[in-house]
Amino acid sequence: MNHLQRSNAGEHTPHGPPVILRHDLPASFVLFLISIPMSLGIAHATGAPLMAGIISAVIGGVVVGALSGAPLQISGPGTGLVVIVASLVAQFGWAATAAITLAAGVLQIALGLTGISRLVMSLSPAVVQGMLAGIGVSIAVGQLVVVLGGTAAPTVPANVALLPGELAQFQPGPVAAGAVAIAVLLLWPRVPRASLVPAPLVAVAAATALVHVLHLDVARVDLPDSHALVFPEMPRGSAGTVVTAVVTVALVASMESLLSAVATDRLHDGPRARLDKELVAQGTGNVLAGALGGFPISGGLARSSTNVASGAKTRYAAVFQGVWIAVAVLAFAPALELIPLSALAGVLFVVGLKLVSISRMRNLLQHRELLVYAATATGVVLFGLLEGVVAGLAVALLRALYRLTHCSVSVEGNRVCVRGSLVFLGVGRLVRELRRLPLGQTVVLELHIDYLDHASYEAIDDWREGYERLGGRVQVDEVHDSWFDRADQGKPGRHKTLPGPLPRWFAPWSHWQGTQDAVTLPAQRSSVEQSAASDPMLRGMREFERRSAPLVRPFLHELAVRGQRPQQLFITCADSRVVPNLITTSGPGDLFCVRNIGNLVPMASAGDRSVGAAVEYAVEILNVSTIVVCGHSDCGAMKALVTGSASRGSHLHSWLRNAEPSLIRFHAPTSGGCADLPVADRLAVANVAQQLDNLLGYPSVREAIAAGTLTLKGMYFDISNARVYLVDPDRNGLEPVHSPA
Incomplete structure (x- = not known):
């Protein structure tokens, strides 16, 4: 069953108390510990009130988590919106930015109701996996700066530039706490029955204990003192500027959420995301966040991947972590402020590295999709999430265009075999090969094509008329479809052939045995070729290689692998x-x-x-x-x-x-x-x-x-x-x- 078929099965996944207590509850504590510093850091980076990040984390967990179409996705302050929100705060102020967030949420709900989010499923897997890798590198580099005792910059190049200075100003406290957290994360899975307690939780606890026992000088979680809410106000400016801001926030938040949902699906075997429902949930969250002065919300891959890695099975992990954040900020702020930031950074550092999968790279290399993967990952690392996705899509589209317009032409004696899509971009090579054939022969033009445009038909037909006018004979042999024959009758095909079920039996003996004398091989023939001219079995083997093998090869390859x-x-x-x-x-x-x-x-x-x-x-x-x-x-x-x-x-x-x-x-x-x-x-x-x-x-x-x-x-x-x-x-x-x- 594929991902799309399983998408509707998610609502029936068992989520009784045993599953919630064993998997979701522990995962929610890990998420809660990670979400607080991330939410505060994102708000601080944009100049927004620190409380705005906390508000969005709570709403993203409780409200969006409860309504979400992607149960294992964790929503909160959008990392992909940092630069955009920073410019909005500088231009309009925070109260007006909250109003823009509210309006963007309404637009997201409208988009979700139209079903437009399904277009995201058309993304190449190489783009999604490249996005995962790019975000993983971005997370790891940024958190490495924090482990070394510094403050992460918003971009990877800026963080790379900070690393030499942080190394020169070596700070033993943050490095020790971060190193302990990283070591525990890597070694904890080897401990017997370790899965009963999430590794990130153990890592944070161990690092906190180390700092407390040795009295190390480290930066800790700093919760806001003020719990005051900022309510939205109408932005001052031209209508066009405000509308542009609303559309930008809505589109970027939606794209980040949907891409994160698709990427999160690749990290687990549970229910698939229902993207329309997810977009409506994200919009609802942004309406509430804007009304309460919160930061724009989107689904986050860093939090979502941590959720999956921590063993969460249902949406209750997201809901619980939102509740814990609210309770902790209101009642247990002093205890949370004991946690060193470098310990949390160590957790995220390992999470980021795990998103860069060597096995995925090998698989994409085998399928010749590594270039798309590399372009996406590089774009995300150097420029940002949307820029990286656009770069990957551009490379994927160029490769798809090349494949769709590329055909292979092979000549064996006076048999010319053409495979692929035959359009005007590739017809020049075919005509050159046809013109090299000796005159006065019987030529078989064997077409294994799934599309033939008018320019290609005209080129072949013109060559055929000229060749036969000079005493030759041309036999057009279409194997899988009848594009040329239909065009010859004045009824050309308009679309590519819809893929149907492949035939389960592939031996066209009556077809090729009846035309065995129509083709002659070169004068200097090998002993095998000479035998093939008279031996029906060898002829059959040759025709299998030419016609049937391409059809059965995928089936036989799978049988060879699976037995x-x-x-x-x-x-x-x-x-x-x-x-x-x-x-x-x-x-x-x-x-x-x-x-x-x-x-x-x-x-x-x-x-x-x-x-x-x-x-x-x-x-x-x-x-x-x-x-x-x-x-x-x-x-x-x-x-x-x-x-x-x-x-x-x-x-x-x-x-x-x-x-x-x-x-x-x-x-x-x-x-x-x-x-x-x-x-x-x-x-x-x-x-x-x-x-x-x-x-x-x-x-x-x-x-x-x-x-x-x-x-x-x-x-x-x-x-x-x-x-x-x-x-x-x-x-x-x-x-x-x-x-x-």
């Missing part, structure tokens, strides 16, 4: 006219097949090792749910049984002795089914029924049937009519396979 997991053991005859995957519409990895003369399952007491081993392997190792025995019409083995034509002493005669119980069953008085069939075909049906009985002689089969994990089915294939029937073993009769209504 085979067939659900059926399919026992059938070695007759070349019986193709199991064809008559069952199955593909690679679906059927575990055993084929022999007469589709026989020798009795367990007969001492046969081959079929018995396959049955045991399928039942005991592969855990198949069904065993099918399939007979067929015009079976040579059944004819040999009826006529006794197998030479005594031959391997065939010895093998067919395993079918003697089928003969006895066939001549039994109760065997009255299929009276209208020829004798050999009636015997084939009775033979299938007998093999089902023989299977019951294998202990593993009996045990699986008794446990309800295995069923046996008989099947009969009428070759001449291409009909498949089920075998009724009680009367040795046939039942049609009815199509579902």
Whole structure:
């Protein structure tokens, strides 16, 4: 089940008291310890009242957390809004900025109700993961400055510039507290049963205890003395300036929240975010924050990633942390002020580094998406969140444009194979290759394309007319679609082909065998090529490589990685006219097949090792749910049984002795089914029924049937009519396979 399919399942995730007490409650304490200094720091960096950050942290936890469409996302003062809010405070003052925040919240609610937030799901995973890495680096660099005893700047370049000075003015107190917190975070998971207590909580407690015992000189959490609220006032200025400010705050806060929600989804396996609902919740929070003089709210990846890392499972972690912040600021301010800032910085430093995932980089490198990842991460680090996302999107769009307009052209003799999308940007290369072909030959233009524009059609058609005018012949062979043929009939396709289910069987023998003489290979041919010209199997192998392999490669790659997991053991005859995957519409990895003369399952007491081993392997190792025995019409083995034509002493005669119980069953008085069939075909049906009985002689089969994990089915294939029937073993009769209504 993919992320989108699981999105609606979130509301049904168990969230009873055991889950809340074991996971959400401890996580909320960790969030509470981290949110207070972050909220105060963000407010201080913009010139806003310190209490504005606390107000937004409480509202972001209690209100937005309760309404959120992303249960594990933590909202509070928006880190991506620091520069914007700072300019608004300088231009309008804080009371007017609160009014702008309120109006931005109303706009966010309106946007959420329109469903526009779903566009965020179109983002490339490389962009989202690059954003995660960029924010992680930004967090780590900024918090490293705090660990060294300094005050973090708002940008990464500024923080990097501060590092040499902080190192030169080495402060043992902050460094010791931060180092202890970092060490505990890294080592705590190795402690037995350590998951019962969150590592960040232990890290902060250990660092605080160290500072207290050694009386180290460190900066501690500083809560505001005044609890006065600042109520919103109408901004003074032109309407255009105010509207621009409202739209800017709304869009930046929304984008940060939605991107954070999508990124947070990649950190856990719980319910997926419902982005429309999340945007409405963020807007509601900003309306309340603006009305009470709070800082603009957005979802924060630093807090959200900490929430996930601390083991939170539901939205109650966010709600509780908002409650703890309110209670702590009102009642326990002196105790909180004992916590060293460098200890909290150490926690965030490790959280930031964990967002830079080496495994994600390897995966993106394999999929050739590392450039998008690097562009996004670099942009976030050097310029900011939105700038980084825009940079990543620009690179992703350029790469997508290249891929959508790029086609591959390969020439083998006088066969030209084109794959991809054939548009005017790539047609020049194709025409150059076509013009290099020798004149007067029969050329096959093989098109494996998913789009053909008018310019490309005209170019190919012009070359074809010219080539045939000079005595050559051109055969256009479209494999997966008919773009060229439709254009040739004056009915060109207007859109790319909608992806449908790929065929499960890919052997187009009648197609390529019928045109084998239309293509000639170069005069200097290898021995393999010379053999392929006359050997149908080698021709088939070449055509598999050319046509079928690209279709089945994804399936086979997955099967190679995950191993085979067939659900059926399919026992059938070695007759070349019986193709199991064809008559069952199955593909690679679906059927575990055993084929022999007469589709026989020798009795367990007969001492046969081959079929018995396959049955045991399928039942005991592969855990198949069904065993099918399939007979067929015009079976040579059944004819040999009826006529006794197998030479005594031959391997065939010895093998067919395993079918003697089928003969006895066939001549039994109760065997009255299929009276209208020829004798050999009636015997084939009775033979299938007998093999089902023989299977019951294998202990593993009996045990699986008794446990309800295995069923046996008989099947009969009428070759001449291409009909498949089920075998009724009680009367040795046939039942049609009815199509579902």
